[in-house]
Amino acid sequence: MAKAGRRPGQTETREQILAAARGLFAEHGFDATTIRAIAAEAEVNPALIHHFFGSKDRVFVAALALPVNPADVIGQAITGPRAEIGERLVRFFLSVWGNEEARQPFLAMLRSVASNENAARMMREFINRTVIRPIAAELGISELTMSAAGSQLMGIAMLRYVVRVEPLASASDDDVVATVAPVIQRYFD
Amino acid sequence: MAKAGRRPGQTETREQILAAARGLFAEHGFDATTIRAIAAEAEVNPALIHHFFGSKDRVFVAALALPVNPADVIGQAITGPRAEIGERLVRFFLSVWGNEEARQPFLAMLRSVASNENAARMMREFINRTVIRPIAAELGISELTMSAAGSQLMGIAMLRYVVRVEPLASASDDDVVATVAPVIQRYFD
Numbered sequence: 001m002a003k004a005g006r007r008p009g010q011t012e013t014r015e016q017i018l019a020a021a022r023g024l025f026a027e028h029g030f031d032a033t034t035i036r037a038i039a040a041e042a043e044v045n046p047a048l049i050h051h052f053f054g055s056k057d058r059v060f061v062a063a064l065a066l067p068v069n070p071a072d073v074i075g076q077a078i079t080g081p082r083a084e085i086g087e088r089l090v091r092f093f094l095s096v097w098g099n100e101e102a103r104q105p106f107l108a109m110l111r112s113v114a115s116n117e118n119a120a121r122m123m124r125e126f127i128n129r130t131v132i133r134p135i136a137a138e139l140g141i142s143e144l145t146m147s148a149a150g151s152q153l154m155g156i157a158m159l160r161y162v163v164r165v166e167p168l169a170s171a172s173d174d175d176v177v178a179t180v181a182p183v184i185q186r187y188f189d
Numbered sequence: 190m191a192k193a194g195r196r197p198g199q200t201e202t203r204e205q206i207l208a209a210a211r212g213l214f215a216e217h218g219f220d221a222t223t224i225r226a227i228a229a230e231a232e233v234n235p236a237l238i239h240h241f242f243g244s245k246d247r248v249f250v251a252a253l254a255l256p257v258n259p260a261d262v263i264g265q266a267i268t269g270p271r272a273e274i275g276e277r278l279v280r281f282f283l284s285v286w287g288n289e290e291a292r293q294p295f296l297a298m299l300r301s302v303a304s305n306e307n308a309a310r311m312m313r314e315f316i317n318r319t320v321i322r323p324i325a326a327e328l329g330i331s332e333l334t335m336s337a338a339g340s341q342l343m344g345i346a347m348l349r350y351v352v353r354v355e356p357l358a359s360a361s362d363d364d365v366v367a368t369v370a371p372v373i374q375r376y377f378d
Contacts (some may be wrong), residue, residue: 085310111303113352114296124354132354147348147357148368155344159336163302164322165313168336179337 017042017049021063026118030060030125032096057130064109071130074081078139085139087177088186093153097161110162139188149187156180198361206231206238210252213305219249219314246319253298259326260319267328274328275374276366282342283362299351328377338376343368 020041022184024033035056039046053059059068073096077088112119127150136146156176159165168176193375196363202214209231213222216272224245228235230241242248250258262285285291348354357365 003244009241026359107303111300114300114303120352124352124358127352127354132356142368144356144364144368146356146362148345148365148372150354150355151344151348151369152341152372153344154347155340155342156337158343158347159340163309163313165316165336165339167321167333168340169313171333175333178338179331179333180340183341183372183375186375 013042013044013048014052017044017052017059018063021059025060025063025122027084028128029118029121030056030123033057057126060126065105066109067099068096070127071132071134071160074131074135078135083185083186085188086183087181089149089153090156090177090181090184091173093156094176097157098173103161106157107162110158145187148182152180152184152187202231202233202237203241206233206241206248207252208249214249214252214311216306218310219245219312219318224248246315249315252293255298256288256294257285258319259316263320263324266285267324269298271377272374274377275372276370278338278342279366279370279373280362282345283365286346287362287363292350295346296351299347330377338373341369341373341376 001188017038020032021038024038024041028037033056035049036046038059039049042049049059051064057069057071060066073092074089077092078085097106109119109123111125114120131150132143132146136143139146156168160168160171160176171179208228209225210222213226213230217226222245224238224288225235227248227288231238238248242251246258246260249255266281267274269277280358284297298308298312302312303309320339321332321335325332328335345357349357349360349365360368
């Protein structure tokens with residue numbers, strides 16, 4: 001009984017943490033917001049946030065209801081033969097964006113980023129800190145090159161799923177991979 | 190006196206045409222809106238629209254207050270040595286987006302496209318009809334390849350000027366050209 005009774009409390013605490021995180025990320029950006037500050041705002045112990053989420057980027061992903069942690073997806077894509085990073089990256093990216101449900105939070109994010117400077121700062125710091133920097137370092141390429149590769153993926157998201165320009169919108173994943181992968185691969189060679 | 194007296198009337202007529210065009214493009218998209226329909230809605234002679242603007246894409250550019258006609262810019266960029274299309278394209282693109290004033294209408298467009306399906310349809314039809322199709326035909330590449338090249342430029346706009354992810358946001362135009370041009374050039378080889 002005691003155990004069954006705890007679950008609503010945990011969910012509530014989790015929601016409390018995420019609400020505090022959303023507010024702080026929006027107000028101060030990703031970099032300046034610490035787990036300690038989120039804990040203080042949510043009136044919980046920082047250890048509990050570590051226990052629930054593991055790391056600040058995971059708090060961020062949960063707070064924005066992103067369907068995946070971009071760092072995880074890209075981390076997976078860059079594991080394996082170097083000559084196939086382009087292909088794996090494009091394929092992973094299309095599999096996430098191709099899922100209608102997974103796409104919605106990203107679309108919401110794009111909308112707020114395009115209209116709200118606080119949202120833009122939050123996203124820019126998150127992307128720089130969790131994607132551009134660590135992955136450029138791991139692959140031994142410049143951060144500028146890594147952000148250019150990211151911009152190719154971002155552009156596909158925009159034209160294929162948001163604006164839905166033809167023939168990019170209706171092409172099969174295989175055709176998009178065949179077209180884009182050999183090109184984006186150049187950033188990693 | 191007669192001539193001086195005509196000018197406010199002309200400006201008014203032009204505004205009347207653009208207001209009619211904005212409404213029809215938003216409601217029916219770019220493809221289904223004809224100069225004849227805009228003329229009927231604005232209660233002017235279609236010949237007057239041709240006289241003021243020359244073509245439907247120019248009416249569209251004026252109605253949305255775009256600082257340049259994308260088709261013109263890209264048309265210029267693809268004139269010249271084939272091996273340097275990538276470089277000219279990226280350089281032209283950065284020169285337009287790098288201009289704060291020119292950027293504003295594009296940002297407004299991105300915002301409405303991300304939140305409004307009518308705006309998205311209008312843009313997708315405009316881009317397909319005036320950029321992707323004619324330029325793919327002129328260069329002898331597939332429309333899918335052309336739209337992939339366009340997505341690389343769109344992604345740079347998003348990450349450099351909207352989200353402003355570092356180091357892409359602060360890099361010089363020359364550094365961005367040096368990083369992106371050899372890669373995007375692959376689409377045209």
